[in-house]
Amino acid sequence: MNVPYRFVKPGFTIGILIAVLLITVAVGAYPIDSKVVTTLDRTVLPVAVPSTSPAILPYEVSLYSNNGYGNWEYGDGLGYEKRLDLLSPLYNNTTGTNSGKLLRFFDMTDIHIIDEETPAQAIYYGYMGGESSGYSPVMLSTTQVLDAAVQTINALHKEEPFDFGISLGDAANNEQYNEIRWYIDVLDGKTINPDSGVKDDPVPGPLNDYQDEYKAAGLNTSIPWYQVLGNHDHNWIGTNPPDDYLKTNYTGEYILNMGNIFTDPSGIKSRGLYMGSIDGRTVYGEIIGVGNVSDFRTPPKVLAADPDRRVLSVSEWMGEFFNTTSHPMGHGFNRSDAEAGIAYYSFEPTPDMPIKVIVLDDTQPATDADAGGYGHGSLDQKQFDWLVSELDQGQADGKLMIIAAHIPVGVEGSGSSLDEYMAWSSVAEISEQQLLDKLHEYPNLILWIAGHRHFNTITPQVSPDPDHPELGFWEVETSSLRDFPQQFRTFDIVRNSDNTISIFTTNVDPAVKEGTIAAQSRSYGVAAMEIFNSTLPYLPSGSYNAELVKPLSLEMQEKIQNYGTPVIP
Structure with a gap:
């Protein structure tokens, strides 16, 4: 690699230049499995922990493998x-075929x-048990x-293109600047340094530990992608708008002193x-500075402060x-x-298809009254009128x-102790x-998609x-990429020959x-699910694939009868 002299700034020594070049060469990418399929072809099944294995605590990560966890x-x-x-009991499902x-x-x-x-952060709430959202080694x-998910999407896109994501x-x-930058930069295909404070390298060498710098693949540039605001994107660990004490804590050295919220x-x-x-x-990402304040002689610290951990307001978050x-x-x-700070909008995915996507911000704003935390769904009158x-x-x-x-x-609800904080x-x-x-007044509303609860459910x-079954719609939730089963979903909307549409949703x-x-x-x-005894629907894989049939109004039956690319049987 030749570097012309004119690009070397004054004071930039040859030694530093060589070091920069060596670092650049050392940064590699993580490969994915050569076999890329959906859960239609294979599922991920946890292997039962042997009955002879002892119970271990979530933070004892080094003991997971030898004791049959994960x-x-x-x-x-x-x-x-x-x-x-959604259909009338009189519907005959033997006559329709997927047409377009x-x-x-x-x-x-x-x-x-x-x-x-x-x-x-809130490791205290999970490291000994309790809530895996507070701590697990994922x-x-x-x-x-x-x-890895982005690379999987890219491979599926080559087989059959996506209109958008x-x-x-x-x-x-945790609403931090560096977290949202890493997120966007992974999708953009940038070099990612998933480390903060001072540089750490638990296992010497490249691409062999969670702190190593790597080159993200980036989402295929032909796929437009859109964003929704979540409660964790603008609240401390998703539960509360940060006060001045919290905001100062984020960028400092001292580990957060908090009670049981x-x-x-x-x-x-x-x-x-x-x-x-x-x-x-x-x-294994050992935990530091956790426990009762009375157990510490001096307040515990992290290894180093970092200004890139700063809190982002909704407006600043959107600006990124x-x-x-x-x-x-x-x-x-x-x-x-x-x-x-208005995080709702609409768009039309393709100009030649009569389909509209309406994106809501149904998280609680800081101005909302605290009713047991800020992880609930909420709409104000202004957004409702817009909707x-x-x-x-x-x-x-x-x-x-x-x-x-x-x-x-x-x-x-799922029966989880967190249900009351998520409704x-x-x-x-x-x-x-x-x-x-209000939603049941619109026969053309076919689908509500959501996350938040970290599992795959269809309602x-x-x-x-x-007498008007066309006023019903489907609601599809998708699991988290953080917790098992760590999945995303694909959706294929198909016109049928019997004046219905089918929504094929695939984990x-x-x-x-x-x-x-x-x-x-x-x-x-997998280990976290086993240790925390997490309750998920559709075990053992946590996956659920479905063809969701939706009846159309007479007007829409007529309008879309010539739309869509032919479906190959």
Whole structure:
């Protein structure tokens, strides 16, 4: 590599230049498995922990493998379950055939890109048990998992192109600048240094530990991708707007002193527990500075402070999506709305297809009343009025409509202790029932997609009027890339010959290659599920593939009868 002399700045020594060149050459990329398939072809199945294995604690990562935690194998594929819940009981499902494909896209959600060395996290709530959202070792390698998912998407795109992709929120785990930059830079295909504070290298050499710099593949540049705001993108660990004490803590050295926000009525004003951090010099990400304040002689610190850990407001967070090399610029947001912190918008994926996507911000704003944390769903009157206007216009224009939001609406709880923190807010200006009642007025609304709860669930939002089944719509949730099963989804919307449409929704496991950091993360995800005794639907794989049939109004039956590329049997 020749470097002309005129490009060498004064004072830039030849020794420094050589060092820079050596670092550049050393940075490589992580490969994925050569076999890229969906869960239609194979599933990831946890291998049961032997009955003779002792119970271990979440932070005892070095004991996972030898005690049978985190093992997995490939299992058989999972076909589509045909769902007719929205249709009249008189519907005859034997006459229709798939005639024309209208749209193909993917969604991913709850990536939770984590700066594991930040002093402002909540490890205390999970390292001994409790909530895996507070701690599990998957937090060490979130950027590498995203990179593997992106490469998997690219491979699927070569086989059958996507019209677009959308990320449904919680891109960052803790609203930090460096977290959202890593996220966007992975999608843009930049060189990623997933380290903060001082440089750490637990295992000497390149591409062999979670702190190593690497070159992300980047999403195929022909795929436009869009972004949704999540509660973790603008709240401390997704639960509360940060106060001045928290904001100072993020960029400092001292590990956060916080009480138990789930039991103490003082919430984030409570004190008495050091929340802990990760020692990035260690192979297994050993925990430092966690426990009762009374157990420490002096306040614990992280290895180094870092100004890039600073908190981003919603406006600042949105602004980062204009610093990108992929498209569209802003990834759905426009500059004026970004300056105002308005994180909802609509777009039409393809100019020659009557389909409209409406993106909501249904997270709780800082101005919302605290009703047990800020992880609930919420809409204010202003956004609701905008939503009604968008739905009215889409219906009048004869467009099929999809709503994308971070938090689902009208779904049953999973039985988890976190359910009360994840449901629709009891103090929202627009109640959940008010929202559902309005949505059921639009026969062209076909789909609501969401994340937030970290598992794959499909809910039929059946029409309240049996004589008009077309007023129902499907709600599809997608699991997190952070926690098992670490999947994203593809969607294929197909016109049928019997005046219905089918939405084929398919789970996809990132095609991780054995020996890579992403593959290790999958093992950690399986182990965390086993150790925390997590309750997931559709075990053992956590996957659910379905053909979701939606009846159309007479007007839309006529309008779309000639749309779509032919479906090959």
